[in-house]
Amino acid sequence: MSFSLENKVAIVTGGASGIGKAITTRFAEAKAKVHILEFNEEHGKQAVAEIEANGGSAFFHQCDVSDHDQVKSIIDSIALDNKIDILVNNAGIAHVGNVENTTEEDLDRVYSVNVKGVYNCIYAVVPHLKSNGGIILNMASIASSVGISDRFAYSMSKGAVLTMTYSVAKDYLDDGIRCNCISPARVHTPFVDGFINKNYPGKEAEMFDKLSKTQPIGRMGKPEEVANLALYLCSDEASFITGTDFPIDGGFIKLNG
Known part of the structure; x- marks a missing residue:
């Protein structure tokens, strides 16, 4: 089965590299109109050019997801001309270190993107989804539910993404908003x-x-494998799924050790 996003408008943060680029590419192939929120202007414009060269529809918005006012302004501007259907919170940064070698600045930097950035996007998009329903898909990690060595700040941030997913799913059931997350391994x-x-x-x-x-x-894993799961979860075929975390981890959580 080929899942369709025809006539859907999707916002993907960090959508110009890695997993995010695979998601924007896959969504465009499924006929969504994709809005890429990306900090790196060169990468963002290149991703749009590649999608358009393959017959897809994409738009680039330079954005720092940690900037509350900027995120709200961009999402509100998208909503002026479009009914937003999907938000994928993919933008994130990594950090290597345990609690002793994680500085306060390190922690603040990770928090500002991985936690506050997700909050900023959800805060901005929910008012636009409430009238017609919609989908929020967050990118968590296996680090949100199992211990990963030397990933203190990163694990903290992804644990927050996991619990935000549950909270949003619960709060907006009656508004027809589904919220799930994907937890990739490496x-x-x-x-x-x-x-x-x-x-x-x-x-x-x-x-x-x-x-x-x-x-x-x-x-x-391959970015395209995560993108295929994201496509399913954002399609109408997944309309009975909300408040759920989906590990895509090559057996890491259940089979390691």
Whole structure:
């Protein structure tokens, strides 16, 4: 079955690289009109150009999701000409470290994007969804529900995303707003390659293999696999699903150890 988003308007934050780009590409293929909220202007414009070259419909909005007023202004402007149907909160940043080597500045930086950024987008979009219903899909992580070494700030932030998902789903049941989240394990994105290149020069292949094997299934996930799940959860075929976390983790949570 090919899930359709025809005549749907979708907002995807961080939609120009990695998992976010895979989601915007997949949504455009499913005939959604996609609005990409992205901090990096070059990446955002390139993503739109690629979607349009393949016959899709996409628009770029340069946005810092941690800026409350900017997020609200952009989403309100989109709503002037469109009935918003879908919000995907994908924008996020990572941090490596335990509590002792996580500075206050580190914590604030992660919180501002991964937690406040999700709040800002939900706060701005909910008034536009209440009249006709709609879908909010948040990107959490397996780190939101299991312990991951040296990911203190990141795990904290994704735990907040998970519980925000439950809260929003409960609060807006009567408004026809569905809210779910996806919790990926390690997915092979440019971020992973950059992390390996920076921290393990000369041992890139060895570390890539080692990180891949931390997933019980024996490999990292692909951005397109997460995008396919996102497409289903944002389609009408998933209309009975809300308040649910969907691990996509190669067996990490249930089979590790």
